[in-house]
Amino acid sequence: MPNALSVSSTRLISALDIGSSRITCMIAEVTDTGGLEVIGIGSYRAKGIRAGQITDMDLVRYCILQAVSAAEKKAETQIKEVHVSLSSSQVRSTLLPVEMPLRGETIEARHIQQLTAFARKAVLGQVQPNPNPNLPSSLHVMNAIPLEFVVDGEGGISDPCGMVGATLGTPCHVISTSLSSFTNLARCLENCHLVMRSASIASLAAADACLTNDERELGTTLIDLGGGTTSMVVYGGNKPCYTEVLPLGGRNITSDIANVLPTTLVHAERLKLSFGRAFIQPGDERSIIEAPTSGDPQTAEQRKISVSFLNQIIQARVEEIFELVAQRLENPQIARYAGRRVVLTGGGALLPGIKDEACRVLQKEVRIGRPFNMGGILESAGPEWATAAGLLKAGLPKHRSPKAPPLAEPIMNEPANRSAWHPIRKLFGI
Numbered sequence: 001m002p003n004a005l006s007v008s009s010t011r012l013i014s015a016l017d018i019g020s021s022r023i024t025c026m027i028a029e030v031t032d033t034g035g036l037e038v039i040g041i042g043s044y045r046a047k048g049i050r051a052g053q054i055t056d057m058d059l060v061r062y063c064i065l066q067a068v069s070a071a072e073k074k075a076e077t078q079i080k081e082v083h084v085s086l087s088s089s090q091v092r093s094t095l096l097p098v099e100m101p102l103r104g105e106t107i108e109a110r111h112i113q114q115l116t117a118f119a120r121k122a123v124l125g126q127v128q129p130n131p132n133p134n135l136p137s138s139l140h141v142m143n144a145i146p147l148e149f150v151v152d153g154e155g156g157i158s159d160p161c162g163m164v165g166a167t168l169g170t171p172c173h174v175i176s177t178s179l180s181s182f183t184n185l186a187r188c189l190e191n192c193h194l195v196m197r198s199a200s201i202a203s204l205a206a207a208d209a210c211l212t213n214d215e216r217e218l219g220t221t222l223i224d225l226g227g228g229t230t231s232m233v234v235y236g237g238n239k240p241c242y243t244e245v246l247p248l249g250g251r252n253i254t255s256d257i258a259n260v261l262p263t264t265l266v267h268a269e270r271l272k273l274s275f276g277r278a279f280i281q282p283g284d285e286r287s288i289i290e291a292p293t294s295g296d297p298q299t300a301e302q303r304k305i306s307v308s309f310l311n312q313i314i315q316a317r318v319e320e321i322f323e324l325v326a327q328r329l330e331n332p333q334i335a336r337y338a339g340r341r342v343v344l345t346g347g348g349a350l351l352p353g354i355k356d357e358a359c360r361v362l363q364k365e366v367r368i369g370r371p372f373n374m375g376g377i378l379e380s381a382g383p384e385w386a387t388a389a390g391l392l393k394a395g396l397p398k399h400r401s402p403k404a405p406p407l408a409e410p411i412m413n414e415p416a417n418r419s420a421w422h423p424i425r426k427l428f429g430i
């Protein structure tokens with residue numbers, strides 16, 4: 001590659017969105033103003049992944065190499081490190097109220113780090129009492145996010161640094177996943193001679209690319225509609241308060257079409273992309289299309305169906321996905337954070353009528369999310385690029401806080417202090 005490494009590696013950020021249906025690599029250069037200019041994109045159909053879980057390491061390695069090579073060729077450079085997305089249905093969201101004594105100290109960043117470190121250990125079962133005995137012990141903690149702070153029982157504090165008090169506490173949102181699935185992904189990247197710089201849930205990465213400051217503050221649910229999974233995150237008060245990955249996505253719609261007609265998966269996907277909508281509209285019953293029956297391609301017959309029948313199949317599955325999301329949002333404490341806004345991202349957001357169907361089922365204001373403030377070849381990007389774009393933004397240089405000293409013995413909140421945490425405790429049953 002004649003122009004390889006023409007851009008300083010310190011100015012390059014690379015993202016790898018590993019989905020169940022497609023793997024996308026995106027390379028960007030950090031501009032002089034601190035922005036991002038995308039200089040290379042590569043995409044390849046995913047194989048060896050089911051519902052966000054790796055099922056064949058060799059196939060996934062091959063697909064990653066194909067996507068990375070395509071991006072490197074367009075960018076005329078080579079990459080060694082990547083920021084990676086996860087869309088495994090084994091992702092868990094846990095909210096833990098933790099508290100620590102201050103001993104008359106002025107609150108600093110290290111105290112906050114001590115609280116989040118304790119919350120991580122609590123989820124992993126490394127401190128007693130273990131608040132989550134039903135969770136598997138083999139977990140990997142991806143994020144520990146304090147939602148707000150409480151100083152001497154007074155809550156609603158966004159930044160306690162510089163304050164003085166006897167105790168400091170926070171409800172900490174801890175996002176974890178299966179240690180084995182995370183390790184398998186890291187090992188797969190290692191086999192591709194790539195180093196994982198960071199990993200993020202797909203919906204969290206998409207939120208970094210698509211949500212406005214007002215949406216983060218006032219309350220918004222972002223739903224990333226992928227091929228094998230649907231990843232959701234609820235933002236409120238400028239913090240992600242709840243995350244979940246549902247094991248349903250666009251592939252399920254394709255499988256439904258193939259099973260009901262019946263036809264092949266290839267033809268089912270073509271029918272979905274060519275004629276599919278998320279709901280039935282007037283006139284669909286008069287539009288007739290042909291679908292080859294499954295079996296021997298040499299003897300397969302063409303079956304005539306109406307577009308209305310096709311869209312009934314699609315609508316049923318789309319409705320199920322949004323109803324599962326609605327069930328999570330029905331909890332009054334989650335609804336308190338979620339507000340009235342929904343943003344759809346991912347390849348599934350390209351399905352015609354998906355926005356209207358989401359409005360009908362969720363009874364909220366819905367928009368299609370697209371990455372913004374992205375330069376280069378991603379300047380006019382669709383929702384399918386949201387996760388990769390968010391991974392790039394997560395890789396931008398940030399101010400690093402000093403390393404926290406050893407823990408100053410934070411504690412899990414006792415029942416006597418329950419009143420300060422009641423709304424959040426009730427939400428997660430703790």
